[in-house]
Every structure is written in structure tokens, then in C-alpha cells.
Amino acid sequence: MREEGAGGVKIEVLATGRARVSAVNPGARFDLPWDRYRQLEACAHAVRGILFAKPESTVLDAGGTDGALALFLPEYTVEVVKCGTEGGGMFDAESKGHDVVVATDVIEHLEPRRRAVFIAQMARACRLACVLNFPLPTSSTAQKIVASLTGDARIKDHIRFGLPYASTVWKHFEDMGFSCSSVQHTSRSLWATYQALQHCDGAAALTISRFLIEDAPDAPAGDCLYETVVARRNP
Numbered sequence: 001m002r003e004e005g006a007g008g009v010k011i012e013v014l015a016t017g018r019a020r021v022s023a024v025n026p027g028a029r030f031d032l033p034w035d036r037y038r039q040l041e042a043c044a045h046a047v048r049g050i051l052f053a054k055p056e057s058t059v060l061d062a063g064g065t066d067g068a069l070a071l072f073l074p075e076y077t078v079e080v081v082k083c084g085t086e087g088g089g090m091f092d093a094e095s096k097g098h099d100v101v102v103a104t105d106v107i108e109h110l111e112p113r114r115r116a117v118f119i120a121q122m123a124r125a126c127r128l129a130c131v132l133n134f135p136l137p138t139s140s141t142a143q144k145i146v147a148s149l150t151g152d153a154r155i156k157d158h159i160r161f162g163l164p165y166a167s168t169v170w171k172h173f174e175d176m177g178f179s180c181s182s183v184q185h186t187s188r189s190l191w192a193t194y195q196a197l198q199h200c201d202g203a204a205a206l207t208i209s210r211f212l213i214e215d216a217p218d219a220p221a222g223d224c225l226y227e228t229v230v231a232r233r234n235p
Helices: 026-031 034-051 112-125 137-150 153-161 166-175 188-200 202-215
Strands: 009-013 019-023 058-062 077-081 098-104 126-135 178-187 224-233
Touching: 026 034, 026 202, 034 098, 034 126, 034 178, 034 188, 034 202, 034 224, 058 112, 098 112, 112 126, 112 166, 126 137, 126 166, 137 153, 137 188, 137 224, 166 178, 166 224, 178 188, 188 202, 188 224
Parallel strands: 058 077, 058 098, 098 126
Antiparallel strands: 009 019, 019 077, 126 224, 178 224
């Protein structure tokens, strides 16, 4: 057992190459950057809508190696596994080994021709459903502005590879026997402003992050940054 990853979690490395995460202080989620909080909050809400009140269920966070998703799902068994950007973001997980497979901040960093491979890997690993969160293509202008101001390499990936279209993600899942739904959330205008503030003044950004988490309403229509796709395996 070892302490590492996001604040407030304990990570136990497993022999399978994955790690089991437990939330020792769920309140630490409020210390996450605002945009990360909103992504994980949306994914956790989707997971609860699939699993309802079955704490024996298992969730695999593909690519979320710091374990922060467990802060939002303390009642479930959460495991994490690394995803490389080579080979379509493949990860090591047995077929139908977890009830729900979640991926956030992953698919937009893969080349478009690799994304179907990653989606197929998620589908193979889940028993019930997959939850996939990514930035919308309509946020491309905001992404370019932020990349030019901050030089952030991960945001530059969004521009270099292009952002996924939900219709394409849906089709990949539907071709494998899943039914999909989506929700859009988080203001891209606020995100661009927050990213610029983070780059200029990290301490001020922490204060604003907590304010946005606790008090800012959801994005108005037409100003959404993220899409969360829920793909349920058909009976």
C-alpha cells in the first residue's frame, strides 16, 4: 500500500498492473482545479445513474492514474489503469472485468485514427456501460486562444489532433451493441478565463477555482466546453 496520487486518496498497487483507489478524504475533491472537478463530477453523476445504490459494483478509470475519480465515488470500488497514447490508448484490462469503464481527458489526446481502438477497448472491458468525457469541437477557438497564451502542451494536442465529435463516438459504441446518451456542460468562456488566470497567478486561480466549484452555475446553452457520453451495453 502506498500514499500517492491526488490529495485525499490512497492507492494500492495490484499485481495486475492496475491500482485500487480508496477515498480517505472525499472533501479533497474541492481542492481540484475547477475544470477537472467539473469533468469528474459529470462522470461520477453518470456512473451513479448506471449503478444506482450497489456499492459492490466496480469502476475502472482508464487513464485517471492519480485516482481523483474515487473522491467523487467513495462508495464504490474504483480502480485505475494507465493509458498510453501509442497503439490507440490501449490499456490492460480483462474482458467485462468492471461494471463501468470511465475515461476523461484521454481520447482527445489520441490521433483520430486511434480513437476507435480506444473506444473498442473501453467497450470490451465493461459489463454494463462506458462513460467518456471530452472537449467539444465547438470549443476549438477557446482552445487555440488558451494554447497561445499558456503554451500548454496538452491543450496543443487538442488543436493538433482535432477534438472528437460526439456523433462519431456514438457510432463507434452503437456499432458494438451499445445505446448512447450525452450531456454537455461547463462554460468554455469561464474555462478560457480560468486557464489564463492559472498561467498568470496560480494562487489567485486556486481561490477562483473554489468559488467556481461552489457557486458558479452550469454553462448556458451554446457555451459548453465538455460532452459526457454514456454508452450502455444493450441486453
